Amino acid sequence: MIFTELKLKGAYVLDLEKRGDNRGFFARTFCANEFAELKLNTQFVQGNMSHNAFKNTLRGMHYQTDGAEEVKLVRxxxxxxxDVILDIRKDSPTFGQYEAIEISEDNGRQIYIPKGFAHGFLTLQNNSEIAYLVSEFYTPGKEAGIRWDDPAFKIDWPIKDPILSDKDKVYPDYK
Known part of the structure; x- marks a missing residue:
């Protein structure tokens, strides 16, 4: 895997190192030793996926609070x-900044998201799926979110009218 740290400290894009021939290719998507070399979390307790039937479905920006904050590895x-990550670590020099990275079945990219980030994504094709590992169990009552168009963060989504859940529509302003 090729790890590239993003401008948001502790967040990485992981590109595959493909080994292939005329049959296809092989690539690692996780290696505890490689993660540990960069002092990244290697303990994941839950795997999740989301299937999205329609292009322009937006899910996010989600995070957990009060000791349930998660590290995520998304693909x-x-x-x-x-895929959009937003730094909401109050003591971070990049607080309030975000990164938007296209990930797809074709490019095989993954994103390592440290604790203290909100996370969301916009589907660019029908029938898109995301799979992710998390370092903490989902804890009802400790989930939170930031509205996708919150003026405090000015995320530049490439759409004005996404498909949203009722819950994602009504998150209050972050301030």
Whole structure:
């Protein structure tokens, strides 16, 4: 795997190192030793996936609070997504900044998201899927979110009217 740290400290894009021939290719998507060399979390307790039937579905921006904050390792297993991470670590020099990275089944990219980030994505194709590992169990009552168009963060989504859940529509302003 090729690890590239993003401008948001502790967040990485992971590109595959493919080994292939005329049959296809092989690549690692996780190696505890490689993660540990960079002092990244290697303990994941839950794996999740989300199937999205329609292009322009936006999920996010989600995070957990009060000791349930998660490290995530996300990957698009079908279709294509614009994956967005937002630094909400109050003591971070990049607080309030975000990164938007296209991940797809074709490019095989993954994103390592440290604790203290909100996460969301926009589907770029119908029938897109995301799979992700998390370092903490989902804890009802400790979930939170930031509205996708919150003026405090000015995330530049490439769409004005996404498909949203009722819950994602009504998150209050972050301030």
């Amino acid at each position: 698009c297993t079908k279709g294509a997504l614009l």
